[in-house]
Amino acid sequence: MVNITENQIRNIGKVLKDETRPLKERFRALFTLRNVGGPVSIECIQECFGDGSALLKHELAYCLGQMQDSEAVSVLIKVLEDTKQEPMVRHEAAEALGAIASVEATPILEKFKADPVIEVAETCELALERIKWLNSPESAQLDVKSPYNSVDPAPPATCDDVGELKQVLLNENASLFERYRAMFSLRNLQTKEAILALGVALKYGSALFRHEIAFVLGQIQDEEGVPFLKESLEDCAENEMVRHECAEALGAIATDHCIEILNRFVKDDKRVVKESCEIALDMCEYENSPEFQYANTLQVS
Structure with missing residues (x-):
């Protein structure tokens, strides 16, 4: 997207954060922020991890991973470490860390691959395997770009x-x-x-x-x-x-x-x-x- 001001991005962030709005409007705001990208979008998304909707928080983590911006790594690590978060939210944070594939996330993924919540443990294992694969010779020969x-x-x-x-x-x-x-x-x-x-x-x-x-x-x-x-x-x-x-x-x-x-x-x-x-x-x-x-x-x- 072109010529988007910081003020416009923050207005979209307000829609995302507004719990009085229908969930579908907040989702549309989230996906717009994902498409815009950048530090202000990440900041707006980060502010919503205290929401009451596990579905929304799961989608926040998904979008941060899809943006593949290392600025989001510290946010996602906090979500993964927070055992009060729902399993599906923590799982998605781990998957997002694998999507960004920053080596900075490796120690935390190693730690939580033994998590008592099986979905979280399995996701950390997958994320580590993805990071390892990306650093292998095979990855240079295979186009990982998804048709989707x-x-x-x-x-x-x-x-x-x-x-x-x-x-x-x-x-x-x-x-x-x-x-x-x-x-x-x-x-x-x-x-x-x-x-x-x-x-x-x-x-x-x-x-x-x-x-x-x-x-x-x-x-x-x-x-x-x-x-x-x-x-x-x-x-x-x-x-x-x-x-x-x-x-x-x-x-x-x-x-x-x-x-x-x-x-x-x-x-x-x-x-x-x-x-x-x-x-x-x-x-x-x-x-x-x-x-x-x-x-x-x-x-x-």
Whole structure:
């Protein structure tokens, strides 16, 4: 974005911080700040980690990671260290540190890879593996740029055989990093067979693994993924981190059927699921509108 004044950025920050505003408006403000980037945007995002919404705080950490600005490292370390923060927020802070891949974060990730919260421990392990991989000879030969413009927690595998990738994906004895690599390769293939392999994996592995499967199905935006996402969202015994990601994925796919499913869970007992459905329905509205860019709050004062 061009010619944005500090005052405009801070006005967007005010929208993000205003708890009286609808969550969808605050999300749009957050994603605008992410797109703008820079120290003032990071400062505005940092100020909201005391919010009551775990979903919003999770998204704050996600955006800081996607910005890949080392200015955010100290903020994310504080969030990861804060055991009063919800597991999904701390997990996202760890993943964001892996996305930025600053060596400054290595000691803290090493410390928390033994965290009693499994989602946090697994994410720290993945983040460390990503940093290690980025400093390996293989990383120089593989383009890690995602076709979805996302900074992924693992690079895609070099294999493009769906059968082989599915085997690794479902192998609970393989390392989480290798399974993630298979996952991102299947996502990048975008074939029906690849999507079905990912859909099957939504019932495998840890909550962290399943939530990432839901995330990539949302990135692909293919209707083939809907039955799998629907089943997991409807399962009230499923981890709320997984259900929240399924809701957002359905929002990205944005068919009439997705909207019908999301409307059924917009009053869910779990706050993070309920709020995810609200945000997902806002995404559906965008996907089916002529708006060019989701979350442009520059006009808000």
